[in-house]
Amino acid sequence: MFKINENYLKLPGSYLFSTIAKKVNAYTAANPDKKIIRLGIGDVTLPLAPAVIDALHGAVDEMGKKETFRGYAPDLGYEFLRSAIAEHDYRARGVEIAIDEIFISDGAKSDSGNIGDIFATDNRIAVCDPVYPVYVDTNAMAGRTGDYIAAEERWSNVIYMPCTEENGFAPQLPDEEPDIIYLCFPNNPTGSTVTKPELQKWVDYANRIGAVIIYDAAYEAYISEENIPHSIYECDGAKTCAIEMRSFSKNAGFTGVRLGFTVIPKALRAGDVQLNSLWARRHGTKFNGAPYIVQRAGEAVYSEEGQRQTKEMVAFYMNNAKVIREGLAAAGYSVSGGVNAPYIWLKTPEGMTSWQFFDYLLETVNVVGTPGSGFGPSGEGYFRLTAFGTYENTLEAIERIKKL
Numbered sequence: 444m445f446k447i448n449e450n451y452l453k454l455p456g457s458y459l460f461s462t463i464a465k466k467v468n469a470y471t472a473a474n475p476d477k478k479i480i481r482l483g484i485g486d487v488t489l490p491l492a493p494a495v496i497d498a499l500h501g502a503v504d505e506m507g508k509k510e511t512f513r514g515y516a517p518d519l520g521y522e523f524l525r526s527a528i529a530e531h532d533y534r535a536r537g538v539e540i541a542i543d544e545i546f547i548s549d550g551a552k553s554d555s556g557n558i559g560d561i562f563a564t565d566n567r568i569a570v571c572d573p574v575y576p577v578y579v580d581t582n583a584m585a586g587r588t589g590d591y592i593a594a595e596e597r598w599s600n601v602i603y604m605p606c607t608e609e610n611g612f613a614p615q616l617p618d619e620e621p622d623i624i625y626l627c628f629p630n631n632p633t634g635s636t637v638t639k640p641e642l643q644k645w646v647d648y649a650n651r652i653g654a655v656i657i658y659d660a661a662y663e664a665y666i667s668e669e670n671i672p673h674s675i676y677e678c679d680g681a682k683t684c685a686i687e688m689r690s691f692s693k694n695a696g697f698t699g700v701r702l703g704f705t706v707i708p709k710a711l712r713a714g715d716v717q718l719n720s721l722w723a724r725r726h727g728t729k730f731n732g733a734p735y736i737v738q739r740a741g742e743a744v745y746s747e748e749g750q751r752q753t754k755e756m757v758a759f760y761m762n763n764a765k766v767i768r769e770g771l772a773a774a775g776y777s778v779s780g781g782v783n784a785p786y787i788w789l790k791t792p793e794g795m796t797s798w799q800f801f802d803y804l805l806e807t808v809n810v811v812g813t814p815g816s817g818f819g820p821s822g823e824g825y826f827r828l829t830a831f832g833t834y835e836n837t838l839e840a841i842e843r844i845k846k847l
């Protein structure tokens with residue numbers, strides 16, 4: 444008789460977004476005349492850039508002609524896209540990444556979830572708290588996290604690195620030694636970043652103890668300050684300890700199109716085994732390539748018009764972020780994020796819990812955000828607003844909150 448992967452049974456229910464939806468639906472049913480403004484969404488809202496649309500149309504036409512039709516894409520991605528990435532994302536910042544160190548995929552969520560395939564089950568992971576839930580849940584599925592302790596909202600075998608106001612929402616080097624360290628900067632949900640010297644400390648630490656860093660740089664395009672690294676490979680020695688993941692979702696609005704990539708330098712080894720070749724084997728065996736059409740769209744992001752248009756999209760969201768951050772600060776809230784990330788992380792007033800503040804905002808000003816406690820126990824007492832709404836709604840939401 445077959446047996447299931449019982450690790451799945453240990454996973455706690457993920458009620459965050461369904462609870463939010465239920466509460467909002469109940470409120471609108473009881474108050475049909477009220478205009479709700481949603482600043483809880485973690486998804487982009489602007490349409491794709493014209494340069495991307497042109498590339499998509501062009502590639503669709505190619506697929507309709509015998510001479511230019513393409514079947515399976517190369518496992519690791521088309522060279523035209525991998526060279527554009529190596530050039531624009533890395534060489535332009537003084538980092539040499541070879542094209543066979545770049546693996547094209549359908550997004551950073553799958554990559555950050557799948558990367559565990561190449562690591563042993565008895566590795567110990569360290570994550571930030573609060574955290575993007577994918578890192579922990581996928582390790583739980585693989586049996587790497589021990590048991591879930593419901594009362595503490597924690598896994599018994601995970602090293603949690605609290606990111607709170609006290610440490611400027613930047614994790615401290617952990618007391619216990621991890622094997623795999625997940626870092627995400629600019630961060631979802633806190634919107635925080637680390638400077639290059641701060642990130643260098645993590646690289647040095649990982650090299651010293653023989654750990655690997657999984658670096659999620661999905662929000663790299665939102666960095667506006669000078670001293671913030673765009674890639675972990677800007678740090679010395681990162682090629683021997685870090686895997687970097689990127690996505691076209693947030694910089695170019697590909698959340699519904701699907702495209703991302705993972706970088707694994709050949710210098711990253713366990714003994715004499717290159718992680719690059721393990722991932723190449725995994726990718727080639729379990730993934731048949733991102734669609735040709737989508738890879739052409741990704742290439743267009745790096746064109747001159749593509750860069751200009753996608754930078755305008757990011758600037759639009761970041762203007763919303765500014766409205767939220769400055770408006771809330773003026774209203775006396777303690778806010779962070781929103782400078783190098785589309786997320787604003789605020790402290791709930793008067794000691795309210797994250798969910799109490801959620802209800803309060805929904806019922807008094809009809810604004811929806813995301814309770815920080817949904818991202819981990821250290822998120823309790825915090826609340827996330829996103830810059831992905833329309834300008835008008837963002838402005839109105841903040842005006843309403845200011846009047847409270």
Ligand SMILES: *Cc1c(COP(=O)(O)O)cnc(C)c1O
Pocket residue numbers: 549550551552553575627631659661689690691692693697698702703
């Ligand atoms: C949105 C997001 C991603 C991107 O995921 P895709 O699968 O590429 O859409 C990755 N990491 C974090 C932390 C995110 O918030």
